[in-house]
Amino acid sequence: MTTGDAPLRLGTRKSLMATTQSQLVADALSQRTGHAVELVGVTTQGDVSKALLAQMGGTGVFVSALRDRLLDGEVDFAVHSLKDLPTGPAAGIALAATPRRDDPRDALCGPAKLADLPRGARVGTGSPRRVAQLRALRPDLEVVPIRGNADTRLGKVTSGELDAVVLAYAGLTRIGRLEEVAEVFEPEQMLPAPGQGSLALECRADRTDLVELLRAVDDAGTRAAVTAERTVLAVLEAGCSAPVGTYAVLNDEELHLTANVVSGDGTRQIRLTASGHPAEAERIGRDLARRMLDQGADQLMGEPT
Template sequence: MSTSPIRIGTRASKLALWQAHWVADELRQLGATVEIVEIATQGDVQQSGPIAQLGLQGVFTKEIQAAVLRGEVDLAVHSLKDLPTETVAGLTLAAVPERASCADALVSTTGRKLKDLPPGAKIGTGSLRRQAQLRAMRPDLVIEGIRGNVGTRLSKLDSGEYDAIVLAVAGLNRLELSVRICEKLGPPQMLPAPGQGALGIECRAGDEPLLTFVGQLEHLDTRAATDAERAMLALLHAGCSAPVGAWGRIDDGKLSLDGLVASLDGSRILRASASGAAANAQQLGKQVAEELLAQGAEQLIHATREA
């Protein structure tokens, strides 16, 4: 491999930079010289309105992927849940490191858990998946959208705009904000987004020396679990912002996958599960997606787009 520095492209948010620096430190331990290059994405620039209304997938990834293809950076570090399942020509997912917690976290102004929030309490989350599952569990709460990075969302909570917000446990832990977590809303109670808690490292498909080097960060169990989750999402044609949850994990050497598609109001929750060999992760994901489609998942997803 070239002795030139490896240039990592990343969003400029504190969480994205933490993720990029974590990957950089891992690569440095393997002997590489690494540089961080900050890149603004559409999702960062357009901070008003729901993410789903931006009208396309990859709002947090496209600009960084384009920079990799142009040779301006050598690899991209993404939150895997933000990375569309459709492969970009010329790029490949070189490594998926070991996953952090995939759970969601409730952060409230009073320290209360979800069951203790009073009727009518206002909960902020920009995720349709979280909104639907929260409404299914607590239809008496007011669930509203929220945008911004982790710090911005916490500021909105602390200023009294919301009674509670829901964020990813992994992000709060990475930013050393775990003290703010009032309750972990993890599976099977609440299914995470496909890929939540995991990082995805993308490189140019033809850069074999770099692919081999970065591939040392691959975590096989995490790759199998997230491959199954993303295969399910891909067959559902749901995109990153639809009310779809997936939980893949390795138990006693076997890969298990639970999938969920919900109506936005939480009145309908479709579920399917399957298990099998980790080597068959893609097929397992497709199997769960087919079961969800047979239950009417396509109609729920379409209704969400029309809402």
């Protein structure tokens, strides 16, 4: 494929966050392959519903409309936030590339660090994982369920409705809102969602030429890390509605994986680690998840937040 061919049609959600990260992918792909890329905006169920993500069924609500466009041939490939992807395979769809991961950590946005917020402060998040881990860190907080794009959530702090909100640091970086960040949580404090900070490029599985082209922006280290993280999620049979955190990092050709499940009230957690060669990422994640289940992770996940 060359610049003389028709532009590749990249399907993306229409939010500022989604179009920004999709444009980053489009620019990188064009630079590495010489192929023009144009963005095609798609409205998903998650964009039009006013329900909380967990109430909508968790993973998949931002994904299915984009996959439908792929299968119908209306777009050539799609870019997702990897943490939005269901862990199971999708018929006719290939996960062609996972570009180099951005910072996967969570960030507290507001006027003060977590330790300096007043007793009973109202902190907003739409993630049961963040709810549980916030309660483990500060049991006195009032954790308020919220949804909406980053601007909407940040606006609740500016207006005084909330004292702080927790958002993904990578997303804040992409939309240029790092000035709102009071504290970035280290994984020892708050484990990220599986795949957080990562993007996923999907196309039709029968487009082998396109699968090969998209590999130009694939990052092997990122793919190994997120494979281990998402395997934990798959074995636990959990999604966005479960308080599961995972984080894998590659050091000196060894993959180190940490995962936890926290009770809804934050008082109990199972936190385990494992390591091995990145080529065995799936096995590492599977074995760790089974150890967590042996210790009762399924019971903690079933408790209300």
